[in-house]
Amino acid sequence: MRNGHEIxxxxxPGRVHRSVYTDPELFELEMERIFGRAxxxxxxxxxxPHAGDYITTELGRQPVILVRxxxxxxxxxxxxxxxxxxxxxxxxxxxxxxxxxxxxxWSFDTDGRLAAVPVPEGCAADFDQAAFGLARAxxxxxxxxxxxxxxxxxxxxxxxxxxxxxxxxxxxxxxAPDGALALDAGVHRYAYNGNWKLQVENVLDxxxxxxxxxxxxxxxxxxxxxxxxxRQGATVVEAEKTQTAAAWRERKSYIAGNGHGWTxxxxxxxxxxxSPAFDEYKRVLAEKVGAERAQQILTPRLHNSxxxxxxxxxxxxxxxxxxxxxxxxxxxxxxxxxxxxxxxxAMNFGNVRLLNVxxxxxxxxxxxxxxxxxxxxxxxxxxxxxxxxxxxxxxxEEADREVNATRALATHEMVVRAQYKAWLGYMxxxx
Amino acid sequence: MTxxxxxxxxxxxxxxxxxxAFETFLIQEARLLDERRFREWMELFAEDGTYWVPAMPDQAxxxxxxxxxxxxxxxxxxxxxxxxxxxxxxxxxxxRTAHLVGNVLxxxxxxxxxxxxxxxxxxxxEYRDEAxxxxxxxxxxxxxxxxxxxxxxxxxxxxxxCDCAFEAIAVPI
Numbered sequence: 001m002r003n004g005h006e007i008x009x010x011x012x013p014g015r016v017h018r019s020v021y022t023d024p025e026l027f028e029l030e031m032e033r034i035f036g037r038a039x040x041x042x043x044x045x046x047x048x049p050h051a052g053d054y055i056t057t058e059l060g061r062q063p064v065i066l067v068r069x070x071x072x073x074x075x076x077x078x079x080x081x082x083x084x085x086x087x088x089x090x091x092x093x094x095x096x097x098x099x100x101x102x103x104x105x106w107s108f109d110t111d112g113r114l115a116a117v118p119v120p121e122g123c124a125a126d127f128d129q130a131a132f133g134l135a136r137a138x139x140x141x142x143x144x145x146x147x148x149x150x151x152x153x154x155x156x157x158x159x160x161x162x163x164x165x166x167x168x169x170x171x172x173x174x175x176a177p178d179g180a181l182a183l184d185a186g187v188h189r190y191a192y193n194g195n196w197k198l199q200v201e202n203v204l205d206x207x208x209x210x211x212x213x214x215x216x217x218x219x220x221x222x223x224x225x226x227x228x229x230x231r232q233g234a235t236v237v238e239a240e241k242t243q244t245a246a247a248w249r250e251r252k253s254y255i256a257g258n259g260h261g262w263t264x265x266x267x268x269x270x271x272x273x274x275s276p277a278f279d280e281y282k283r284v285l286a287e288k289v290g291a292e293r294a295q296q297i298l299t300p301r302l303h304n305s306x307x308x309x310x311x312x313x314x315x316x317x318x319x320x321x322x323x324x325x326x327x328x329x330x331x332x333x334x335x336x337x338x339x340x341x342x343x344x345x346a347m348n349f350g351n352v353r354l355l356n357v358x359x360x361x362x363x364x365x366x367x368x369x370x371x372x373x374x375x376x377x378x379x380x381x382x383x384x385x386x387x388x389x390x391x392x393x394x395x396x397e398e399a400d401r402e403v404n405a406t407r408a409l410a411t412h413e414m415v416v417r418a419q420y421k422a423w424l425g426y427m428x429x430x431x
Numbered sequence: 432m433t434x435x436x437x438x439x440x441x442x443x444x445x446x447x448x449x450x451x452a453f454e455t456f457l458i459q460e461a462r463l464l465d466e467r468r469f470r471e472w473m474e475l476f477a478e479d480g481t482y483w484v485p486a487m488p489d490q491a492x493x494x495x496x497x498x499x500x501x502x503x504x505x506x507x508x509x510x511x512x513x514x515x516x517x518x519x520x521x522x523x524x525x526x527r528t529a530h531l532v533g534n535v536l537x538x539x540x541x542x543x544x545x546x547x548x549x550x551x552x553x554x555x556x557e558y559r560d561e562a563x564x565x566x567x568x569x570x571x572x573x574x575x576x577x578x579x580x581x582x583x584x585x586x587x588x589x590x591x592x593c594d595c596a597f598e599a600i601a602v603p604i
Binding site: 092185186187188189190191192193211212214215216218224332333334335337339345348349352353355356357360361362364366367368370371372375 | 484486487490493494495496497498499500501502506509510512513516518519520521523594595596597598599600601
């Protein structure tokens with residue numbers, strides 16, 4: 001196993017060693033040192049609205065249950081029977097008064113307490129039932145319905161971790177006329193044979209769009225309409241010069257510590273955005289928050305936000321994306337469409353419908369990204385060079401005091417360098 | 432199989448109507464997909480036609496839940512234009528597919544209106560870039576007579592693994 005010093009040598013100012021994508025030993029260490037202690041997005045309170053409602057997911061590779069107890073508290077429990085280790089809840093979501101293991105029938109209350117053991121007279125005389133509750137994530141934090149957990153008892157506080165990204169969560173939640181979201185419109189799930197960081201790096205990568213997504217851009221250099229009420233998408237390429245369009249080149253990306261970051265909005269003609277569903281939504285929102293605030297909310301500043309290491313929030317085709325490492329060369333991603341509470345159903349349908357074609361496994365956009373991830377993983381088998389270049393714009397970062405962040409052109413690679421700074425922060429120190 | 436299409440009523444309405452024409456239509460549709468004649472495939476759909484592949488078993492509606500595909504003709508056109516684009520990376524190299532359509536039943540028929548519902552089972556084997564995979568499910572075509580031919584008003588495919596984590600799906604099923 002590498003020591004902290006050796007791990008630090010894998011990350012240089014403008015490049016990272018290919019083994020961070022390919023070495024199974026480093027992957028094991030990531031599961032322990034990053035996914036074993038970072039604040040990870042688990043789920044949203046709207047997924048468990050009533051007592052007994054649960055979803056199951058994974059934090060890193062560890063199966064967990066997000067479940068609401070009778071007292072209204074949302075618990076994050078390890079999905080592993082305290083008897084012989086079987087996964088207790090096998091459904092992706094559901095509702096239950098008790099969580100019962102299929103193997104020997106141990107049943108747990110929705111706060112994790114061991115409620116009943118069949119044939120109790122067989123237990124040892126000093127069997128302490130209270131000590132056999134489901135293990136729980138040592139720390140849980142919540143902001144506007146977004147539930148995070150850390151599998152480590154110690155570490156930076158939730159407030160320190162989420163603080164710089166609250167504004168990005170607000171940007172999404174404030175779009176709901178009722179000021180709340182529901183992640184209840186199903187899921188998109190996709191997988192690829194590549195490292196998890198390829199997806200994490202990609203969500204804030206504006207450099208790839210004109211090339212990686214060339215097949216979504218028409219002869220006029222314009223992408224297809226991706227939002228309810230848009231007649232066309234963003235101008236990405238200058239058609240005659242087949243160059244990346246000026247508006248695209250001027251987009252910005254931002255970092256705010258902890259590996260987090262975001263990209264500024266795609267240049268779209270907000271004035272022309274109109275459809276019966278969008279106009280009605282706009283009217284309802286203005287009625288709730290006032291015309292001026294509604295206008296502010298509907299002038300998006302954010303394209304995509306990454307809350308490192310496992311969740312991104314997209315402002316363009318609104319959704320929450322959760323990244324789950326499976327193996328060094330295998331990753332699964334879950335994408336939740338978002339229902340804006342208080343918005344007309346037709347507006348929410350517009351969002352769901354367009355997310356089908358932007359981010360599903362069968363979409364126009366995500367599929368080409370998946371191809372790039374798979375090819376990166378294949379290419380990185382090459383020993384021709386050990387280094388992956390992430391140097392674009394190195395040294396050109398500048399402070400943005402208005403948003404208390406560091407700014408660069410979005411076609412630069414500052415955000416990736418920031419992710420590796422955070423990566424190294426977790427990785428160099430033993431738990 | 433618990434997909435909504437499995438709960439089709441027994442097909443009394445179709446007694447006496449020759450099933451063969453509908454089966455032939457489905458075979459021809461499958462062939463257009465296998466030969467990557469996506470534009471001609473799209474033209475099988477009525478102007479108000481939709482192509483729906485739900486992302487969950489028994490999905491009641493495409494309007495409030497995510498779907499793998501829910502294309503009207505406009506989205507279908509964008510999809511087809513992309514499939515024809517020289518720089519569609521996820522089709523470099525292109526998929527090769529073989530569709531097999533069977534268990535064809537004429538579930539409903541309204542001869543007066545010229546409207547029919549045809550249920551079938553579909554298996555698609557896809558090979559691309561050194562990997563082969565299998566899709567299977569029940570499909571239901573809502574068809575409308577248009578002169579001498581038929582047009583698809585709605586095609587719904589319920590894959591048995593519709594809620595799994597898929598690797599990229601670039602071609603329609």
